[in-house]
Amino acid sequence: MAVSRGSLLNRAVRRVLRQGDVIRQAEFVTFKPKGFVAAENPPELLGRHYYEVMHLRRSLGLMTELNVKPGRSLEIGCGFGRLSPYIAEHFEQHTAVDINNWALSQASQFYPHVAFSSASATELPFPEHSFDAVITWTVLQHVPNSLIDKALKEIKRVAKSNSLLILCEATLNAATPQEDGQHTHDRFPEFYAKAFPSRSLLVSEFIGEIDRIPSMASPGRIMVFGPAS
Numbered sequence: 001m002a003v004s005r006g007s008l009l010n011r012a013v014r015r016v017l018r019q020g021d022v023i024r025q026a027e028f029v030t031f032k033p034k035g036f037v038a039a040e041n042p043p044e045l046l047g048r049h050y051y052e053v054m055h056l057r058r059s060l061g062l063m064t065e066l067n068v069k070p071g072r073s074l075e076i077g078c079g080f081g082r083l084s085p086y087i088a089e090h091f092e093q094h095t096a097v098d099i100n101n102w103a104l105s106q107a108s109q110f111y112p113h114v115a116f117s118s119a120s121a122t123e124l125p126f127p128e129h130s131f132d133a134v135i136t137w138t139v140l141q142h143v144p145n146s147l148i149d150k151a152l153k154e155i156k157r158v159a160k161s162n163s164l165l166i167l168c169e170a171t172l173n174a175a176t177p178q179e180d181g182q183h184t185h186d187r188f189p190e191f192y193a194k195a196f197p198s199r200s201l202l203v204s205e206f207i208g209e210i211d212r213i214p215s216m217a218s219p220g221r222i223m224v225f226g227p228a229s
């Protein structure tokens with residue numbers, strides 16, 4: 001899908017504005033309350049959230065045709081859990097982890113039916129082949145280059161072979177050289193595809209509805225990987 005210059009500019013401006021919301025936590029970054037989901041005002045926030053949920057549900061809907069069991073799902077980097085209940089409605093048991101304890105306490109209060117716990121993408125406290133789906137939504141883009149392979153290995157380890165992987169991550173600026181202190185690391189979809197060589201990349205698209213709203217931009221590229229062959 002083509003992305004307009006305006007949309008690229010918006011994304012760059014948004015990044016600069018969001019630096020103030022970033023907190024460094026050991027080798028990772030997390031956010032102050034307003035920084036988890038970037039939006040200038042309530043209409044933008046609700047519009048963005050609506051279209052993200054729509055695409056997330058559409059991606060999860062692929063489970064049926066792929067014969068993926070609705071057993072256990074894992075959401076890595078759930079923030080304050082705004083997407084967790086939508087994932088939970090597709091599975092018997094949904095587990096969501098993050099490194100930010102403030103966000104997890106908010107999430108537990110709002111969505112008591114989801115099991116929230118503190119863990120890093122790079123060290124998932126779950127046995128291998130535990131989950132029928134693993135979801136990251138604008139999370140791996142915040143994992144530094146030195147640790148991204150470790151995080152992807154962990155995802156592969158905890159996912160069942162007959163599982164769905166759904167990532168929504170920044171990719172647009174993957175060709176741009178990285179700057180010191182940068183907290184978002186855009187990576188090509190091919191980079192993620194290489195990490196899951198036995199899976200097909202079934203969906204690779206931006207959220208066009210958000211890109212078409214003046215002043216807004218898709219938070220990332222949705223990449224859905226099917227079961228391992």
Ligand SMILES: C[S@@+](CC[C@H](N)C(=O)[O-])C[C@H]1O[C@@H](n2cnc3c(N)ncnc32)[C@H](O)[C@@H]1O
Pocket residue numbers: 028029030031035036037076077078079080081082083097098099100103119120121122136137138139142143
């Ligand atoms: C941009 S927020 C997105 C939150 C949520 N997925 C959403 O869309 O509302 C990125 C989240 O990733 C979390 N995060 C960053 N590094 C992480 C890591 N290594 N393991 C788990 N979560 C991480 C942050 O704490 C933050 O909650």
